[in-house]
Amino acid sequence: xxxxxxxxxxxxxxxxxxxxxxxxxxxxAYGVAVRCAEPPGRPSGTWDPKRRQHLxxxxxxxxxxxxxxxxxxxxxxxxxxxxxxxxYVFGEAQLGGRVAVASAAxxxxxxxxxxxxxxxxRLVKESVHxxxxxxxxxxxxxxxxxxxxxxxxxDVDEKSRHLCPRCRHRxxxxxxxxxxxx
Amino acid sequence: xxxxxxxRILVVDDEEIVRESLAGWLDxxxxxxxxxxxxxxxxxxxxxxxxxxxxxxxxxxEMDGLALQAEARKLQPSLAVVIMTAYATVDTAVTAMxxxxxxxxxxxxxxxxxxxxxxxxxxxxxxxxENAVLRKALRKEHQLQxxxxxxxxxxxxxxxxxxxxxxxxxxxxxxxxxxxxxxLARAIHxxxxxxxxxxxxxxxxxxxxxxxxxxxxxxxxxxxxxxxxRHKGKFEAAHQGTLFLDxxxxxxxxxxxxxxxxxxxxxxxxxxxxxxxxxDVRIVAATNRDLQKAVASGAFREDLFYRLNVIPIRxxxxxxxxxxxxxxxxxxxxxxxAELGRPVDGVTPEAMNALVAHPWPGNVRELRNxxxxxxxxxxxxxxxxxxxxLELPGPTRGDAxxxxxxxxxxxSLDEVERRHIIAVLAHTGFxxxxxxxxxxxDRVTLYSKMRRYGLKRDGDxxxxxxxxx
Ligand SMILES: Nc1ncnc2c1ncn2[C@@H]1O[C@H](COP(=O)(O)OP(=O)(O)OP(=O)(O)O)[C@@H](O)[C@H]1O
Ligand SMILES: [Mg+2]
Ligand SMILES: [Zn+2]
Ligand SMILES: [Zn+2]
Numbered sequence: 001x002x003x004x005x006x007x008x009x010x011x012x013x014x015x016x017x018x019x020x021x022x023x024x025x026x027x028x029a030y031g032v033a034v035r036c037a038e039p040p041g042r043p044s045g046t047w048d049p050k051r052r053q054h055l056x057x058x059x060x061x062x063x064x065x066x067x068x069x070x071x072x073x074x075x076x077x078x079x080x081x082x083x084x085x086x087x088y089v090f091g092e093a094q095l096g097g098r099v100a101v102a103s104a105a106x107x108x109x110x111x112x113x114x115x116x117x118x119x120x121x122r123l124v125k126e127s128v129h130x131x132x133x134x135x136x137x138x139x140x141x142x143x144x145x146x147x148x149x150x151x152x153x154x155d156v157d158e159k160s161r162h163l164c165p166r167c168r169h170r171x172x173x174x175x176x177x178x179x180x181x182x
Numbered sequence: 183x184x185x186x187x188x189x190r191i192l193v194v195d196d197e198e199i200v201r202e203s204l205a206g207w208l209d210x211x212x213x214x215x216x217x218x219x220x221x222x223x224x225x226x227x228x229x230x231x232x233x234x235x236x237x238x239x240x241x242x243x244e245m246d247g248l249a250l251q252a253e254a255r256k257l258q259p260s261l262a263v264v265i266m267t268a269y270a271t272v273d274t275a276v277t278a279m280x281x282x283x284x285x286x287x288x289x290x291x292x293x294x295x296x297x298x299x300x301x302x303x304x305x306x307x308x309x310x311x312e313n314a315v316l317r318k319a320l321r322k323e324h325q326l327q328x329x330x331x332x333x334x335x336x337x338x339x340x341x342x343x344x345x346x347x348x349x350x351x352x353x354x355x356x357x358x359x360x361x362x363x364x365x366l367a368r369a370i371h372x373x374x375x376x377x378x379x380x381x382x383x384x385x386x387x388x389x390x391x392x393x394x395x396x397x398x399x400x401x402x403x404x405x406x407x408x409x410x411x412r413h414k415g416k417f418e419a420a421h422q423g424t425l426f427l428d429x430x431x432x433x434x435x436x437x438x439x440x441x442x443x444x445x446x447x448x449x450x451x452x453x454x455x456x457x458x459x460x461x462d463v464r465i466v467a468a469t470n471r472d473l474q475k476a477v478a479s480g481a482f483r484e485d486l487f488y489r490l491n492v493i494p495i496r497x498x499x500x501x502x503x504x505x506x507x508x509x510x511x512x513x514x515x516x517x518x519x520a521e522l523g524r525p526v527d528g529v530t531p532e533a534m535n536a537l538v539a540h541p542w543p544g545n546v547r548e549l550r551n552x553x554x555x556x557x558x559x560x561x562x563x564x565x566x567x568x569x570x571x572l573e574l575p576g577p578t579r580g581d582a583x584x585x586x587x588x589x590x591x592x593x594s595l596d597e598v599e600r601r602h603i604i605a606v607l608a609h610t611g612f613x614x615x616x617x618x619x620x621x622x623x624d625r626v627t628l629y630s631k632m633r634r635y636g637l638k639r640d641g642d643x644x645x646x647x648x649x650x651x
Contacts, residue, residue, distance in 0.1 A: 084290065139211045
């Protein structure tokens with residue numbers, strides 16, 4: 001399976017510890033080489049002034065345009081993301097494609113006593129999840145599998161950061177992934 | 183858990199970006215998603231293939247969402263329709279629901295709301311399939327004409343009724359109001375050798391004694407003021423058939439004596455006449471009164487009681503045969519589907535629990551009425567608890583006040599409203615759509631009230647349509 005590159009493409013700085021943690025967990029989950037790298041800049045043309053959010057599909061196009069030629073690319077951001085029909089999304093990926101994006105903007109909601117540790121855990125889960133899509137996985141209905149749909153932070157907290165056996169199996173199944181149109 | 187792979191969804195919107203982003207989102211849940219840009223091509227797809235869910239925009243050029251819904255239903259009656267709308271057109275969306283849409287979504291919508299709505303539809307459709315199987319299995323057994331039951335006590339009643347039907351002995355049906363005395367009387371007639379003859383019903387409670395007398399026995403022309411012509415009574419009308427004397431416990435003393443005579447002699451004369459009329463009639467009588475008590479108190483003739491009580495059949499009240507409730511529900515829903523011209527496929531598990539737990543003082547008739555109301559009010563093919571309009575049972579959580587309980591007289595209207603909303607939300611397990619229906623407001627209104635009173639479930643995001651900060 002192809003290696004993964006992680007870019008921080010947010011406005012403010014992100015603690016290196018968080019990035020390292022995501023890197024480790026992705027390597028664990030997919031058993032591939034994962035590296036953190038500096039992006040050539042910040043995405044442009046993604047901001048929607050009416051919604052005051054960034055349009056996810058444009059984020060993905062930007063990543064495709066400027067990203068490295070091979071492997072999977074995950075963009076992490078602190079900006080709030082949306083798709084036209086929904087009020088927000090936590091992230092999006094090209095199904096079976098090269099790029100994915102995940103947002104930390106809403107992952108600090110209702111942290112409670114979990115604090116930064118819980119925030120990091122959420123970001124890890126969303127990162128593993130979006131890359132799962134990039135590797136061709138659909139949403140899973142096995143409880144606690146990281147590929148279950150999380151529509152809100154409660155759903156994120158409910159699931160684990162792990163792929164269930166079936167999803168793991170599907171990852172290695174050739175021709176199983178459905179390729180989304182770009 | 184049902185797999186989404188069998189669930190085919192058609193997304194219809196004239197804006198490509200909306201179609202794409204919604205289809206992409208649903209795609210990842212494993213649904214089979216197709217898209218159409220207008221009503222016409224949507225109908226073409228619906229004509230070609232079965233779909234589970236239609237998600238359509240409301241405002242589209244040419245055919246709008248409402249028109250599409252109406253046409254789509256003709257092609258696929260069990261299709262769940264969800265209408266997408268902008269704030270400005272919420273009223274029309276409500277109209278869509280009145281016309282049978284499952285729900286509506288205000289664009290842009292909350293991802294949690296969309297997720298939950300899809301799951302709910304899939305779960306309901308699954309339930310419908312299970313019910314259909316159940317229904318088929320139940321239908322064959324446990325019937326006596328129009329009566330359905332599988333309770334052992336009722337099976338004994340059916341057995342007795344079948345045997346008794348073959349004779350021409352008088353039958354006395356006893357049971358509470360709504361327990362099915364009249365249907366049983368008709369069933370006995372239908373099962374008897376007299377089935378080809380008339381079934382004539384007389385309600386003894388409805389008429390004054392003298393009117394009842396002429397009703398039963400008929401009269402000759404001029405026998406009393408107003409008797410313009412000769413009139414055949416019910417006894418004659420029931421010749422070679424069955425005469426059903428309903429509410430026989432309400433008959434007055436004079437008529438009790440007359441009845442006694444006919445039952446003894448099987449002949450009588452019309453009022454004001456001398457001619458003896460002989461009839462061949464099987465009598466089935468019914469009452470919800472305690473006739474033995476009436477005999478003891480002198481209100482009912484003992485000799486008449488014994489004449490009627492040849493084969494007594496006692497119909498148990500519904501609360502003593504709760505196992506019949508699901509079966510009767512199937513029985514009535516099938517009829518209601520036909521009458522309403524749209525599928526009514528079942529009730530949610532919560533609704534079923536409530537139906538089984540209800541005391542049913544009005545017996546089967548009350549059950550039928552409750553289901554009828556539910557079927558009319560229900561949004562989709564499945565009746566929910568709130569649709570039934572049964573009085574709510576006690577609080578499900580300790581901290582929630584019981585709905586409908588009077589509040590202290592020192593509270594402001596806002597406080598009462600807030601508490602009532604909390605109570606209803608608690609009762610529905612924080613189901614906003616269902617609570618809105620119980621409260622008689624639309625969901626948008628309920629959301630805004632919830633926001634105003636700061637109501638959210640533990641750990642819940644506040645429903646939001648605006649980005650944070
Ligand atoms: N076992 C049953 N299966 C199906 N339908 C039933 C059954 N029992 C009663 N019903 C229906 O319930 C309703 C009430 O029944 P019915 O009129 O026979 O009650 P009743 O005992 O005569 O009541 P009342 O004393 O008030 O006249 C009718 O619509 C009847 O068709
Ligand atoms: Mg009756
Ligand atoms: Zn996902
Ligand atoms: Zn899984």
